[in-house]
Amino acid sequence: MFCCAFLVLFLALGNELHLSHATEVSVNNTENKLCLYANLMVNFSVTYEVGVNKSETALFVLPENVTTEGSTCNDTTSTLQLGFGDGHSWAVKFTKDTKTYQVDAIVFTYNLNDSSVFPNSTSNETKSVMVKPTITNVGVDTYYSCKSKVLLKVESVTQTLYDVALQAFVTNGSKSDTDTVCAADLPTTTVAPNTTVTTTAAPTSTPTPTLPTPTTGNYSIAPDFNSTACLMATFGLRIGYKQGDKVETINLVPNATNVGGACGVNSSDLILTSNTITIMFTFSNDSKMFHLHALNITVKPATGAPVVAANTNMSVWVAAVGSSYMCNKEQTLNVTDTLTLYTFALRVQPFGVKKGEFATAHECSLDDTSILIPIIVGAALACLILIVVIAYVIAVECFMDSDLSFLVPIAVGVALGFLIILVLISYLIGRRKSRTGYQSV
Ligand SMILES: *[C@@H]1O[C@H](CO)[C@@H](O)[C@H](O)[C@H]1NC(C)=O
Ligand SMILES: *[C@@H]1O[C@H](CO)[C@@H](O)[C@H](O)[C@H]1NC(C)=O
Numbered sequence: 001m002f003c004c005a006f007l008v009l010f011l012a013l014g015n016e017l018h019l020s021h022a023t024e025v026s027v028n029n030t031e032n033k034l035c036l037y038a039n040l041m042v043n044f045s046v047t048y049e050v051g052v053n054k055s056e057t058a059l060f061v062l063p064e065n066v067t068t069e070g071s072t073c074n075d076t077t078s079t080l081q082l083g084f085g086d087g088h089s090w091a092v093k094f095t096k097d098t099k100t101y102q103v104d105a106i107v108f109t110y111n112l113n114d115s116s117v118f119p120n121s122t123s124n125e126t127k128s129v130m131v132k133p134t135i136t137n138v139g140v141d142t143y144y145s146c147k148s149k150v151l152l153k154v155e156s157v158t159q160t161l162y163d164v165a166l167q168a169f170v171t172n173g174s175k176s177d178t179d180t181v182c183a184a185d186l187p188t189t190t191v192a193p194n195t196t197v198t199t200t201a202a203p204t205s206t207p208t209p210t211l212p213t214p215t216t217g218n219y220s221i222a223p224d225f226n227s228t229a230c231l232m233a234t235f236g237l238r239i240g241y242k243q244g245d246k247v248e249t250i251n252l253v254p255n256a257t258n259v260g261g262a263c264g265v266n267s268s269d270l271i272l273t274s275n276t277i278t279i280m281f282t283f284s285n286d287s288k289m290f291h292l293h294a295l296n297i298t299v300k301p302a303t304g305a306p307v308v309a310a311n312t313n314m315s316v317w318v319a320a321v322g323s324s325y326m327c328n329k330e331q332t333l334n335v336t337d338t339l340t341l342y343t344f345a346l347r348v349q350p351f352g353v354k355k356g357e358f359a360t361a362h363e364c365s366l367d368d369t370s371i372l373i374p375i376i377v378g379a380a381l382a383c384l385i386l387i388v389v390i391a392y393v394i395a396v397e398c399f400m401d402s403d404l405s406f407l408v409p410i411a412v413g414v415a416l417g418f419l420i421i422l423v424l425i426s427y428l429i430g431r432r433k434s435r436t437g438y439q440s441v
């Protein structure tokens with residue numbers, strides 16, 4: 001049953017030993033048993049407009065004193081809803097399967113009308129941003145523990161989480177003593193992939209077996225917990241960047257990637273953040289068609305300065321609004337002279353997603369023309385060669401002995417003409433097909 005929770009509000013008891021102000025809360029379920037527990041610190045940095053071309057950045061923390069109204073617990077879904085100040089809130093949604101639970105998303109809502117936090121704001125709106133942190137695979141009946149700082153950036157908002165202890169789906173009404181420690185807190189056993197290359201057959205001298213194909217990740221953004229996705233994307237991603245004279249490559253690891261972003265009417269953003277890569281995709285919507293308009297990428301190599309590349313003048317991944325763009329083949333995007341993006345098994349829909357599903361796909365020319373045309377032309381050629389052979393055999397059989405033997409070359413000529421015409425037609429059909437791929441809905 002859906003239980004609306006009864007909430008207790010703990011004021012951390014001015015413990016002088018704790019330098020800062022952790023926020024500690026507990027949520028009880030309808031049976032008045034503890035079902036959600038949190039003890040954490042969150043710092044917010046919000047950039048907001050104070051005039052034409054002028055912005056300020058507000059820095060504030062999640063206070064000790066919060067309300068938990070709106071928090072809910074049931075067997076598979078729990079929401080921790082912390083309200084604070086004048087209309088601000090910070091909410092975390094958890095879901096559970098049999099052995100583990102995870103955070104699906106965090107929604108931070110801030111009220112620009114609160115002049116104590118946002119002085120001189122030109123807007124008085126309440127805004128929300130959603131992020132999907134990598135708080136996954138937390139063992140049931142354990143709490144998630146992460147002392148390290150985790151930065152979650154979306155648009156003009158940065159949330160820094162640290163000293164986090166979080167337990168959802170508490171069993172038996174008491175907090176667990178066992179924790180699931182986040183990767184960032186684990187002693188640094190290098191996360192580098194085990195590059196034992198298994199050479200099977202004859203050692204072919206391929207000089208480029210650098211990285212495996214990147215894992216395909218599924219990324220989506222929803223405006224709030226109650227809504228289905230408004231932006232969806234799946235792809236594997238590799239980045240090639242120049243460091244000095246050398247070209248390095250790095251893959252994005254989906255299950256170590258925080259997802260953020262926001263859907264707008266004319267523009268939507270997807271922001272992916274891992275320890276080494278931050279990438280922001282900005283999609284534009286000109287009412288009929290959408291395209292990838294801007295990319296802003298930061299790569300933090302193990303050694304050396306971060307590599308930053310931004311291009312705000314792109315026009316790729318074009319498709320009709322209401323459809324999705326797809327490219328299964330590896331696709332190369334030159335972002336700047338020093339940075340190149342490679343995508344694999346790409347499918348994106350930045351606008352008009354319905355029911356959390358991709359709409360009809362418009363395939364990229366790489367997929368379309370390169371596969372369809374050779375198949376069509378090849379099939380047509382095979383057909384026609386067969387026709388010519390048959391025509392020739394018939395001609396020989398029927399007319400060779402008669403006075404009409406002069407017809408044999410004519411028949412062969414006619415068949416050849418046919419062949420050429422059919423090849424042309426099939427070629428044109430192939431061309432048309434690949435072109436309408438971009439135009440029809
Ligand atoms: C738990 O709540 C969610 C929505 O909050 C609902 O979709 C789901 O069916 C509920 N599950 C159970 C077991 O009641
Ligand atoms: C919440 O539940 C715990 C036990 O799970 C209990 O000790 C505590 O008193 C409850 N809080 C309230 C406000 O009832």
Ligand SMILES: *[C@@H]1O[C@H](CO)[C@@H](O)[C@H](O)[C@H]1NC(C)=O
Nearest residue numbers: 042043059060061149160162
């Ligand atoms: C969070 O903000 C507080 C107060 O501004 C500051 O003392 C603290 O160092 C910040 N913590 C982090 C991790 O940024």
Ligand SMILES: *[C@@H]1O[C@H](CO)[C@@H](O)[C@H](O)[C@H]1NC(C)=O
Nearest residue numbers: 049050051052053054055312
């Ligand atoms: C605001 O910035 C834009 C672009 O940087 C500039 O074209 C415009 O003149 C600026 N407006 C004012 C009032 O400064």
Ligand SMILES: *[C@@H]1O[C@H](CO)[C@@H](O)[C@H](O)[C@H]1NC(C)=O
Nearest residue numbers: 011063064065066067084085
């Ligand atoms: C906590 O918040 C409540 C309601 O907003 C308020 O009445 C109370 O004084 C606050 N306590 C502290 C210590 O700030």
Ligand SMILES: *[C@@H]1O[C@H](CO)[C@@H](O)[C@H](O)[C@H]1NC(C)=O
Nearest residue numbers: 050055056117118119120121
């Ligand atoms: C807000 O604007 C007033 C005047 O318009 C100015 O005096 C004040 O310094 C501004 N405050 C901030 C925090 O920018």
Ligand SMILES: *[C@@H]1O[C@H](CO)[C@@H](O)[C@H](O)[C@H]1NC(C)=O
Nearest residue numbers: 112113114122123124125126
């Ligand atoms: C927000 O601002 C608009 C105009 O700037 C004003 O009409 C409206 O009343 C304001 N709303 C609130 C809640 O202050």
Ligand SMILES: *[C@@H]1O[C@H](CO)[C@@H](O)[C@H](O)[C@H]1NC(C)=O
Nearest residue numbers: 189190191192193194195196
């Ligand atoms: C890497 O491979 C070696 C040899 O195959 C193995 O002994 C080692 O445990 C592997 N390390 C990791 C982290 O998987």
Ligand SMILES: *[C@@H]1O[C@H](CO)[C@@H](O)[C@H](O)[C@H]1NC(C)=O
Nearest residue numbers: 070091107223224225226227
């Ligand atoms: C989700 O929907 C419920 C009921 O429809 C509402 O009470 C709650 O505030 C909504 N939550 C958000 C984050 O919009």
Ligand SMILES: *[C@@H]1O[C@H](CO)[C@@H](O)[C@H](O)[C@H]1NC(C)=O
Nearest residue numbers: 136137183215253254255256
């Ligand atoms: C991420 O995926 C890899 C394999 O794809 C797996 O070995 C690793 O344990 C996963 N990490 C997490 C934190 O789930």
Ligand SMILES: *[C@@H]1O[C@H](CO)[C@@H](O)[C@H](O)[C@H]1NC(C)=O
Nearest residue numbers: 296297298308309310311312
């Ligand atoms: C790219 O992102 C960085 C870091 O967030 C920011 O400082 C920079 O202004 C961005 N560049 C563009 C062109 O948006």
Ligand SMILES: *[C@@H]1O[C@H](CO)[C@@H](O)[C@H](O)[C@H]1NC(C)=O
Nearest residue numbers: 331332333334335336337340
């Ligand atoms: C990207 O740049 C490389 C080298 O500068 C060039 O060979 C390649 O054609 C470019 N690709 C695209 C799609 O522009």
